[in-house]
Every structure is written in structure tokens, then in C-alpha cells.
Amino acid sequence: DSGVTQTPKHLITATGQRVTLRCSPRSGDLSVYWYQQSLDQGLQFLIQYYNGEERAKGNILERFSAQQFPDLHSELNLSSLELGDSALYFCASSVSGGPSTGELFFGEGSRLTVL
Amino acid sequence: AQKITQTQPGMFVQEKEAVTLDCTYDTSDQSYGLFWYKQPSSGEMIFLIYQGSYDEQNATEGRYSLNFQKARKSANLVISASQLGDSAMYFCAMREAHNQGGKLIFGQGTELSVKP
Numbered sequence: 001d002s003g004v005t006q007t008p009k010h011l012i013t014a015t016g017q018r019v020t021l022r023c024s025p026r027s028g029d030l031s032v033y034w035y036q037q038s039l040d041q042g043l044q045f046l047i048q049y050y051n052g053e054e055r056a057k058g059n060i061l062e063r064f065s066a067q068q069f070p071d072l073h074s075e076l077n078l079s080s081l082e083l084g085d086s087a088l089y090f091c092a093s094s095v096s097g098g099p100s101t102g103e104l105f106f107g108e109g110s111r112l113t114v115l
Numbered sequence: 116a117q118k119i120t121q122t123q124p125g126m127f128v129q130e131k132e133a134v135t136l137d138c139t140y141d142t143s144d145q146s147y148g149l150f151w152y153k154q155p156s157s158g159e160m161i162f163l164i165y166q167g168s169y170d171e172q173n174a175t176e177g178r179y180s181l182n183f184q185k186a187r188k189s190a191n192l193v194i195s196a197s198q199l200g201d202s203a204m205y206f207c208a209m210r211e212a213h214n215q216g217g218k219l220i221f222g223q224g225t226e227l228s229v230k231p
Contacts, residue, residue: 002162033218043206043221056218088158096217102148104210104219106160 003027006091006107014115018079021110025072025093031055032074033104034066038087049074081114118142119207119222126227128197136192136225138207146212149190150219151181154204166190202229
């Protein structure tokens, strides 16, 4: 158990809908990272928050947004869903939000299926 | 250019034998970390082993060892005495010190199948 909690574990929805994925980082970790894993794109970094503020942005679509709340949990919002958004979405956390070479701890992922 | 390259999309190994999964990386940083993660069919990402760029000795964790060749920018994972439960996807990843935010960059993965 990494200590990172993601909900829901599975989600099935229709095109055009909006979903919210939730992540609770390990106790004491200030930084949250979101990754998308799809068959054709592999593991892609989406966005990172550190102590409530956006720190780094990757290949995140404009239809997607995220935030980190004062209690440090984070939510990834996916809207106007398309079939291609079907993927496994991971959240990871770490203590540091800056330049670091230490480990990231991953949650079990949220598997999104868009029909 | 790919930062992390895993050239073996799939590998087979006989149970109880050792196997090496290849990983090369590209960075101009002096300080970086290299990671291997295992992803079984259930989907979770399991941390296996870590090597820091300044570590002089190769990292080992139980049956896992990391063959770190800095000059060649290579960080191969060696699994000794393979078990059926080792069948999974394996990802090599890097975290660069200069990288604002410290994101992990992943390779495309190698699917390992252990034969009984």
C-alpha cells in the first residue's frame, strides 16, 4: 500500500459527460502529480500541484482541469469526454514539489471508460 | 528525442532464470534519479528499485538489481530467479533535478512473461 488513495477505481460514462477523479496523497506529501496511461500514448504526465498551487503542466487537454485543496487532496476534472479519453489515470505524490530525484508514490489508478 | 528508451516491447523468460530488461536514458543533468516500476495486469504501479545518479554502487532490492552504467546512460533491471508472479509490464523512469516540479518521465515499457 503506497498510502496514495484514488477514487473511484472504475468509472464508465458516455461521450460528452464530465467526471471528477479524486486523489488523496500520502500523509505529509505536499505534491500531487496526475498521469494518464492509454494504450497508444503510454504514461503521460498531465499536471502537478504543490501545496495548492500548480507547479508544472504537461500534455493536459484544455477540457481537463485539476486543483489541489487546502487539505492537499486533488481532483482531476475531465469534461466533454471523448472515446479517446478512456484510460487509466494515476495520481502520485511526493514530499518535494521542486527539483528532486526522490521517489514518487502512486495510487492504484482510476480506470475511465467512455462509451 | 526520447528521454527514456526501452527497446524490448516484450520478453519471455523461463521460471527460475534471470532476465535483464533494458533501459537507456537521455539527460544533460548531473543529478537525476532512475526508477523501475512494475505494473501487473491489475493496473497498479509498484515501485521496485531506485538508483541515484551519484550512487556509486548498483542498487539492489531482493531479487531486483539495477545495472547502472552512467557513461553509457544505461539503467538495466535484472530480475534473478524469475517467478510466475513477475509476469507484468515493467517501466523505467527518470526524474531530473533541474526539472521544475520534479515529474517522472517514463519509457514505453517492457512486457515480461514468465514461462513455467
